[in-house]
Amino acid sequence: MKxxxxxxxxxxxxxxxxxxxxxxxxxxxxxxxxxxEGPALAALIKLYEAKYxxxxxxxxxxxxxxxxxxxxxxxxxxxxxxxxxxxQAHAGQELTGTWVVANRMExxxxxxxxxxxxxxxxxxxxxxxxxxxxxxxxxxxxxxSNVMWYVPANLKKWGVSAPKTWPEVLxxxxxxxxxxxxxxMVMGENWTEQMIWESVATAMLGPKGWNDLWSGKLKFxxxxxxxxxxxxxxxxxxxxxxxxxxxxxxxxxxxxxxxxAFNIMGDWAAGYMTTTKKxxxxxxxxxxxxxxxxxxxxxxxxxxxxxxGVKNRAEVLNWLKVLGSKQGQDAFNPLKGSIAARTDSxxxxxxxxSQSAAKDWKNNTIVGSMVHGAAAPESFTSGFGSVNDAFLxxxxxxxxxxxxxxxxxxxxxxx
Amino acid sequence: xKRLSTDRLWAIAVLTxxxxxxxxxxxxxxxxxxxxSLTDWGNDPAQxxxxxxxxxxxxxxxxxxxxxxxxxxxxxxxxxxxxxxTVFFIAGCLGLGLSMALLLDRNPKAExxxxxxxxxxxSLSFIVTGTIWRWMxxxxxxxxxxxxxxxxxxxxxxSRDSVWSFDWNKLPLITATIVGLVLxxxxxxxxxxxxxxxxxxxxxxxxxxxxWALVIGPNVKLLPAPELHGFNIAFIGIxxxxxxxxxxxxxxxxxxxxxxxxxxxxxxxxxxxxxxxNTYRHVIFPLLAPITLSAMIILGHISLKIFxxxxxxxxxxxxxxxxxxxxxxxxxxxxxxxxVGAAIGTVLLLLVAVIxxxxxxxxxxxxxxxx
Numbered sequence: 001m002k003x004x005x006x007x008x009x010x011x012x013x014x015x016x017x018x019x020x021x022x023x024x025x026x027x028x029x030x031x032x033x034x035x036x037e038g039p040a041l042a043a044l045i046k047l048y049e050a051k052y053x054x055x056x057x058x059x060x061x062x063x064x065x066x067x068x069x070x071x072x073x074x075x076x077x078x079x080x081x082x083x084x085x086x087x088q089a090h091a092g093q094e095l096t097g098t099w100v101v102a103n104r105m106e107x108x109x110x111x112x113x114x115x116x117x118x119x120x121x122x123x124x125x126x127x128x129x130x131x132x133x134x135x136x137x138x139x140x141x142x143x144x145s146n147v148m149w150y151v152p153a154n155l156k157k158w159g160v161s162a163p164k165t166w167p168e169v170l171x172x173x174x175x176x177x178x179x180x181x182x183x184x185m186v187m188g189e190n191w192t193e194q195m196i197w198e199s200v201a202t203a204m205l206g207p208k209g210w211n212d213l214w215s216g217k218l219k220f221x222x223x224x225x226x227x228x229x230x231x232x233x234x235x236x237x238x239x240x241x242x243x244x245x246x247x248x249x250x251x252x253x254x255x256x257x258x259x260x261a262f263n264i265m266g267d268w269a270a271g272y273m274t275t276t277k278k279x280x281x282x283x284x285x286x287x288x289x290x291x292x293x294x295x296x297x298x299x300x301x302x303x304x305x306x307x308x309g310v311k312n313r314a315e316v317l318n319w320l321k322v323l324g325s326k327q328g329q330d331a332f333n334p335l336k337g338s339i340a341a342r343t344d345s346x347x348x349x350x351x352x353x354s355q356s357a358a359k360d361w362k363n364n365t366i367v368g369s370m371v372h373g374a375a376a377p378e379s380f381t382s383g384f385g386s387v388n389d390a391f392l393x394x395x396x397x398x399x400x401x402x403x404x405x406x407x408x409x410x411x412x413x414x415x
Numbered sequence: 416x417k418r419l420s421t422d423r424l425w426a427i428a429v430l431t432x433x434x435x436x437x438x439x440x441x442x443x444x445x446x447x448x449x450x451x452s453l454t455d456w457g458n459d460p461a462q463x464x465x466x467x468x469x470x471x472x473x474x475x476x477x478x479x480x481x482x483x484x485x486x487x488x489x490x491x492x493x494x495x496x497x498x499x500x501t502v503f504f505i506a507g508c509l510g511l512g513l514s515m516a517l518l519l520d521r522n523p524k525a526e527x528x529x530x531x532x533x534x535x536x537x538s539l540s541f542i543v544t545g546t547i548w549r550w551m552x553x554x555x556x557x558x559x560x561x562x563x564x565x566x567x568x569x570x571x572x573x574s575r576d577s578v579w580s581f582d583w584n585k586l587p588l589i590t591a592t593i594v595g596l597v598l599x600x601x602x603x604x605x606x607x608x609x610x611x612x613x614x615x616x617x618x619x620x621x622x623x624x625x626x627w628a629l630v631i632g633p634n635v636k637l638l639p640a641p642e643l644h645g646f647n648i649a650f651i652g653i654x655x656x657x658x659x660x661x662x663x664x665x666x667x668x669x670x671x672x673x674x675x676x677x678x679x680x681x682x683x684x685x686x687x688x689x690x691x692x693n694t695y696r697h698v699i700f701p702l703l704a705p706i707t708l709s710a711m712i713i714l715g716h717i718s719l720k721i722f723x724x725x726x727x728x729x730x731x732x733x734x735x736x737x738x739x740x741x742x743x744x745x746x747x748x749x750x751x752x753x754x755v756g757a758a759i760g761t762v763l764l765l766l767v768a769v770i771x772x773x774x775x776x777x778x779x780x781x782x783x784x785x786x
Contacts, residue, residue: 068749071748071749072744072749075751076748079464098460098463098464098751101460101461102460102461102462102463102464102465102466103465103466104464104465104466182567189732189733190730190733190734191732241567241570241573241575242554242555242567242570242573243573244572244573244649244730244733244735245549245553245554245729378460378749378750379460379750382745382746382749382750383486383750385732385745386486386488386489386734389489389733389735390489390734392575392734393575393735402485403485406485406486407486410458410486411460
């Protein structure tokens, strides 16, 4: 009797070992890239599978814009001790402020050294994903948040030119309102509104002031920052009142239909207009850096890291090598509508907008986006949504600045 | 005797799994959440998702912050919103449900079809309802286009206006006044029934509270600055959708109640010379009171914990239509403030308990009375 139990145990153990041996060729990739963004991820996975044919790739994408649902799932999985092999996180504070400080990620410095990436990625990007000397993720793509979109034909019809500064926006706004354009600036739900503040603040504080805000050197209660809210309030006055009901695509539609003249939106709008709407960049729609931010590139990037304690560590490292390679980045980004984080990408594969963005990426001052998790920790970004919401109702610049500072203290910015 | 004990054994064997599951996954988790809400888990971002987080016990600090800190104005607005939402939602469902039930009770042609039509919305999930109504209430579409309304002035879900605003700082004053007035009413009832002790106790408490409200109340300040909260106009659209979804259910309840009233009672009242209205007023509506109560309980707890409908209609980031359940989700999983999220959850649980416990209590009492 006893012997049979022992045998059973041995057999089970043996089975377990073989199962593990089989499972060794497996990797789970966790992201929120489904739907429109699915094909770009699929291209990456295809590339990986071609290089490592014995590995089974489990594409664990959780749908939901900007990762709202995926991030919640990820957090419950991490708390439950079941980390995915490799997961997507916005480069910057969303990665470092949430996962690296919690000691959940592995340092990838040696991978950067062996692949020679330190000279391939811009220093500003490596700084964003570094924490206390370690580098913690591999950026796949780069998006720009400070772009102003417009339709040249419409502007010509109304007799205005694309404004270069925010005061020029306000005067163009008055002109356009007189010509019957009720809302010259179009914006959508909460986070797209915050992107306007981000552009205003970067323009008025300059890249240095913007960075000082997130290192705690510049207080939100500083008169200069209060002024950004005042200006933001004036810009809101020339925008549509039904913003909370519009997705960013619907906001872009209003721009295209001529109900509005300007839209501040990340460069995924270029992908929407060229791919979905079949418009020609440069003639059907045009762009410029958002007013006052010429020479500054507010960036956000998606990146993948290596959580501690995953089963398939070797496969993940191979996956990260593919992500960081020139070939991987050029397979992914033209489909995603973004540009490569590497500075040596093959520009002939990209569209007209992306080529101009890639040029700016090399020459401009690069700063991180607050709205998209690069500059500020999640606790701040999430709370700022409420601050923005209160400001939309009361337009009280001083109160908004004070609330932001309280929030910054609570999120331990600059501590 | 032996049969009985096997019966018992079976009963215990069948019940045990669900008792254990309930103990762990309901009561255990309630306890865990309540405990978490008393800690600082997540207040330091570095500790939120750490493998071995340092979690300190901080007592009621999170609750104190929720009700008085500058940063949590949104939570307070959400509480006020929930209150208004609950009142209008319940009133709407009861009113509409009762009217439909009364119409159907008059045996119209094809009654079965009407019943199905009215009850059908309930078979949809709130997500589906929310998505459909979001399309219909879009400023540029649906209802506004159908009735040629001006989208600029009819922002069903996007309005930022609010009505009936009051200052949160006056909350202690308002509460004390209301409770004081209720106690006065209790005293009056007791006086009418000739219960002297009760009258005096109630009168004394009422006097104390009203005195406090008049003398000390105005000087109590929860916040340094006045903070206005009211009923947000943007909620109207969501309330309409919620009533559309749930009024069929109250109709079914009322219809069952109406059908349960014996024809003899109506005939008796007619014989006594009551007209149609008086029959309803004095005979039928009082008989429907228990149904109204159970409908209110069920609708009340649905409205307090509502999440999916609002999520589908205006999203999680829209302040004017935010509710505590949404805020709990955002706070826990986006802001990573797990303890504060747990505190919001506990407040919600207490609110539901305020509705459910008296009901359970009264049910328990009547059952005992029957036994």
